[in-house]
Amino acid sequence: MSAVVAVGRRVLIALLTIVLASLFVFLAVQALPGDVARQLLGQDATPEAVAALRETLGLDRDVWSRYADWLLGAVRGDFGVSLVSGAPVGPDLLTAFGNSLLIAVPAVLVGITVALLLGVVAGVRRGRTADTAISMTALVLMSVPEFMMATVLVLLFAIVFPVLPAVVLRGPEATPVELLPSVVLPAVVLTLAMAAYVVRSMRSSTIDVMSREFVVTAELKGLTPLQVVRRHALPSALLPVLDVVALNVAWLLGGVVVVENVFNYPGMGKLMIESVHNRDLPMIEAIAVVSAAVYVLCNLAADMTALALDPRLRTRRRTRSRRSA
Known part of the structure; x- marks a missing residue:
């Protein structure tokens, strides 16, 4: 209950x-x-x-x-009519949000998984070669702005080695299939930018948990290092990282203005720039509210995950109320 x-x-x-x-x-x-x-x-x-x-x-x-x-x-899903096009805001907003999902979902699935894994490895092997390499790479990625990272990737994979398109040429009318070749570079930029913060947070949390008594006790019982990390350290280390993951996921799903603008990608960020420039108030309001809803829902998902990982959070309030009584 x-x-x-x-x-x-x-x-x-x-x-x-x-x-x-x-x-x-x-x-x-x-x-x-x-x-x-x-x-x-x-x-x-x-x-x-x-x-x-x-x-x-x-x-x-x-x-x-x-x-x-x-x-x-x-x-009801009716955000009004655009002052620029005269068309309902909802369909254009839904199209832009869907396009942003095309680059955000792969970045979340790959970036979060790899970042958590690398963070655990760096935390468990603190001070060793693996930790140094992972930490330095994460610090470098954190210090490089997204537009610089995007520019370098365009230079390498669209100009020097022309294997991927540099920008989207068709714009909002492009279908998801037509956008697929143009999804790779923006998704890579978002993955690298997001993963660096999650790696640093997961590393710090893992180091803190590995020094606690219940982990030391598990090691003294003869469990293998993998069993200690997977059964005891990882669930506790994930708890403080969930908020960082939620914020980064919301940052992605809400539309990244800089990255989408560099690649001329027709997502939420690009639509927001155009709406602000044209003073399209209904579109600006809709984008802002959808972005706020994404942030709230991501934080709600983080809270639900924390409740699942740590049952003590479900009973903490009840315990406090009994003590106060």
Whole structure:
């Protein structure tokens, strides 16, 4: 029962966080300087035309009623109409998010798995050659900006050895099959950028856990090093790393602006740049809320995984309440 309560509490907090994030995003976008209607019509538009467009867009209503209508529409998947194209925001946003998934999912699956493995190896073999090599590589990758890493990969694999396309030429209208050759380089950049942080975090956590009494006791019982790491050290070492993994996964799924812009990749990051440049407020609001929802859901998944790995988290609150009583 305590597990159900803990899960329910975290789900409610996640939903409340998304709602609050949507409110802050909506108010921030509405507070931007300038008149959207005049920008769309141009500086030569008459006051009557500006007033008519403001009424059409609902900008003459108070902000709270506009937010309520927008929130109800967002719950139904209707984020409004783009001020630039005049088309519904939802399909374009879904296409961009799907394109971002094409580079984010391989980066997550490969990057997280390899990073956790290398972090454990570096932590177990602390101070040895393997630890030094892994730690130095991770530090170098952490210090190199994503755009520099992307530029080097383009130079090597698209110019010196022209085996992969440097940029996406067709843009948002490209199908997933057409995008596949262009997915490799952005996915590699994201994998390297993300894995470095996870490796460092997993190494530190493994070193800390390997020095604890229950691990030493397992070693004294005659278990092999692999059994000690897999059965005893790894579950405890993963707990503090889950938040780092969740943040990096959300960073990927939310759309990486720099990487997608370098490769002209039609994902969430590229769409956000274009929307900000065109002052497409409905699209900006939708992208921001979806990105916030991704962050919240990734952190919720990290909490659920932590509950599964450490049952003490499910009973800690109940124990505290008994003590206070």
